[in-house]
Amino acid sequence: MDLTITIGSKQLKNPIGVASGTFGYGSEYEQLLDFSAIGAIYTKAVTALPRQGNDIPRMVETPSGMLNSIGLANVGVESFCKEKIPYLSKLPCAIIPNIAGSTPEEYTVVLERLESCIEIWGYEINVSCPNVKHGGMLLGTDPALVEKLVRKLRDKTRKPVIVKLTPNVTDITEIAKAAQNSGADAVSCINTLVGMVIDVKNKMPVLPGKNGGLSGPAIRPIGVAVTYKVSRAIDIPVIGIGGIMNADDALQYLLAGAWAVQIGTGNFINPSISREVADGIKSFCELEKITCIKDLHQFLA
Amino acid sequence: MRHFTTIVTSNNLVCENFYEMVFSWKTDEKPPRPGQFFTILASKNTVPLLRRPFAFSGFNVKTGNASMIYKKCGTATEILSKKLYKDHIDIIGPLGNSFVDYDLGINNILISGGAGFGPMLFFKNHLIDIGKKVLMITGARTSAQIPQNARLDPEKAITICTEDGSEGFCGTVIDYLKSQPEKLFAGAMIFCCGPVVMLKACHDFASSLNLECFVSMEQVMACGVGACMGCAVNITGAGQFARVCTEGPIFNSKTIAWT
Numbered sequence: 001m002d003l004t005i006t007i008g009s010k011q012l013k014n015p016i017g018v019a020s021g022t023f024g025y026g027s028e029y030e031q032l033l034d035f036s037a038i039g040a041i042y043t044k045a046v047t048a049l050p051r052q053g054n055d056i057p058r059m060v061e062t063p064s065g066m067l068n069s070i071g072l073a074n075v076g077v078e079s080f081c082k083e084k085i086p087y088l089s090k091l092p093c094a095i096i097p098n099i100a101g102s103t104p105e106e107y108t109v110v111l112e113r114l115e116s117c118i119e120i121w122g123y124e125i126n127v128s129c130p131n132v133k134h135g136g137m138l139l140g141t142d143p144a145l146v147e148k149l150v151r152k153l154r155d156k157t158r159k160p161v162i163v164k165l166t167p168n169v170t171d172i173t174e175i176a177k178a179a180q181n182s183g184a185d186a187v188s189c190i191n192t193l194v195g196m197v198i199d200v201k202n203k204m205p206v207l208p209g210k211n212g213g214l215s216g217p218a219i220r221p222i223g224v225a226v227t228y229k230v231s232r233a234i235d236i237p238v239i240g241i242g243g244i245m246n247a248d249d250a251l252q253y254l255l256a257g258a259w260a261v262q263i264g265t266g267n268f269i270n271p272s273i274s275r276e277v278a279d280g281i282k283s284f285c286e287l288e289k290i291t292c293i294k295d296l297h298q299f300l301a
Numbered sequence: 302m303r304h305f306t307t308i309v310t311s312n313n314l315v316c317e318n319f320y321e322m323v324f325s326w327k328t329d330e331k332p333p334r335p336g337q338f339f340t341i342l343a344s345k346n347t348v349p350l351l352r353r354p355f356a357f358s359g360f361n362v363k364t365g366n367a368s369m370i371y372k373k374c375g376t377a378t379e380i381l382s383k384k385l386y387k388d389h390i391d392i393i394g395p396l397g398n399s400f401v402d403y404d405l406g407i408n409n410i411l412i413s414g415g416a417g418f419g420p421m422l423f424f425k426n427h428l429i430d431i432g433k434k435v436l437m438i439t440g441a442r443t444s445a446q447i448p449q450n451a452r453l454d455p456e457k458a459i460t461i462c463t464e465d466g467s468e469g470f471c472g473t474v475i476d477y478l479k480s481q482p483e484k485l486f487a488g489a490m491i492f493c494c495g496p497v498v499m500l501k502a503c504h505d506f507a508s509s510l511n512l513e514c515f516v517s518m519e520q521v522m523a524c525g526v527g528a529c530m531g532c533a534v535n536i537t538g539a540g541q542f543a544r545v546c547t548e549g550p551i552f553n554s555k556t557i558a559w560t
Contacts, residue, residue, distance in 0.1 A: 021529065022524070022528065022529060023528055024524075024526075024527060024528030024529070028524070028526045028527045028528040028547075029526065029528065031302050031303065032302070032303075032304050032393070032526070044528075044530075052541060052542055053530055053533065053542060056520070056533050056534060056535065056542070057520065057521055058521075058530070058531050058532075058533055059521055059523055059529075059531040060521065061349065061350055061351050063347075063348055064347035064348055064350055065347075065350065066350065066351060066523060068523070068529070068531060070529065070530045070531060073530040073542070216347070217347045217350070218347075245347070265350075265523075267524070267528075268351055268352065268523045268524045268525075268529065269342065269350065269351065269352060270304075270342075271304055271393070271526070272304065
């Protein structure tokens with residue numbers, strides 16, 4: 001069984017990753033996960049300057065899910081390179097920073113600084129965060145803006161560029177095609193869905209920014225459907241994300257057309273879930289005599 | 302910290318809606334310290350989805366058992382309240398910092414309200430074990446909401462306050478503090494755990510006497526290990542936040558931006 005996958009010019013040893021925003025900078029889970037079991041860590045989003053994040057409270061649990069409004073709280077690219085990369089670079093898996101910004105220029109500044117860190121495997125471009133007033137999802141809902149931004153970033157690196165898509169659009173395939181046309185090596189989908197929870201007693205939204213991003217098993221069927229649709233609309237690999245809680249959930253994404261998956265909210269419930277998913281996929285494939293990830297794509301028309 | 306499955310030793314009602322769960326600390330991880338917390342997975346179903354954080358209410362070196370005193374107030378705690386002897390539970394811990402990470406005073410005053418009782422009981426017992434002077438004050442609306450552990454305390458070091466006067470001092474813990482002569486607080490350090498309104502009142506009281514005050518903060522939590530940035534609280538300085546799970550849960554009350 002060969003679990004390796006190719007994205008752009010590089011390979012990942014297996015298709016399991018931990019999603020940006022749910023795994024900090026890796027060290028937080030040092031005592032809870034054997035990193036050699038996973039293919040990649042998609043780090044907490046990195047912006048040009050440190051960000052404190054949104055007002056509190058920042059999260060609320062929902063039926064089979066959670067709504068968050070963290071607001072890209074992060075240490076900024078300089079501290080990321082100086083303080084986080086030395087640790088991350090020792091880990092036995094690929095390091096994929098998630099790049100975010102308020103303007104296209106900010107994304108460029110971050111990527112250019114990260115290019116000096118040879119340990120970085122590739123980049124995930126976050127054009128889908130629903131919890132910031134500028135950039136994020138606002139960029140990611142316009143195909144022309146996505147194409148322009150990704151082309152600019154593509155020109156500045158030879159490392160794999162993955163574009164993380166928002167499902168909060170009418171036709172996600174338009175955005176995926178824009179990413180492909182501008183030279184992206186893969187797309188990851190989906191980021192969180194915009195949601196709101198209202199405290200009836202106080203007659204106010206629970207989150208100060210009113211909306212948050214919905215994640216967890218509640219959104220898995222949406223993620224699988226989007227993965228199925230996008231994987232048929234573009235030729236570059238799709239990385240499936242949304243509500244994966246076990247190997248069968250991850251296999252749904254792979255059968256739908258994904259080449260890889262990311263586990264997000266599931267890490268909060270079971271920090272070693274990604275190892276268990278990796279083991280489960282391997283067992284399934286051995287049992288079903290599937291020799292590589294591509295073989296999983298043959299079943300659904 | 303470790304992620305492990307262990308068994309429940311006992312899980313009993315200690316007062317109205319409050320339970321004490323004792324469980325085996327079956328791990329090579331070092332034992333929990335007062336003020337620290339752990340997360341528990343109440344159910345393998347997706348409702349409730351997230352792990353729930355609870356402070357330790359004790360650790361018995363002889364038996365190797367840890368404990369928590371928790372309030373039944375939602376789906377997760379309803380499930381936990383039904384756990385029986387030998388049931389398996391899924392734990393991550395110990396997490397966060399401890400009261401003992403701070404320099405302790407010669408005169409330590411511990412204040413708890415509601416579900417803040419457990420960690421303060423743990424801290425009180427620790428202070429007695431190391432020979433420190435300690436006074437613990439615990440408050441509730443009424444006598445039925447005072448965990449029985451307060452009355453069974455072998456050292457009789459716990460003062461009970463009830464708002465309706467049904468037991469002990471009649472009034473809140475703050476009313477009690479204000480009713481005491483100032484000399485009681487000479488060189489004292491104040492430690493508190495309970496509702497945020499009570500924590501702020503304790504901070505104000507301590508500030509008025511120029512005493513150091515340490516508070517155990519609470520916030521909704523997702524990961525519990527510092528990764529998600531979800532459990533932030535406001536600290537002093539423009540737009541500044543700290544994570545309850547990692548920088549806390551115990552903070553010097555001066556660093557909290559009280560609103």
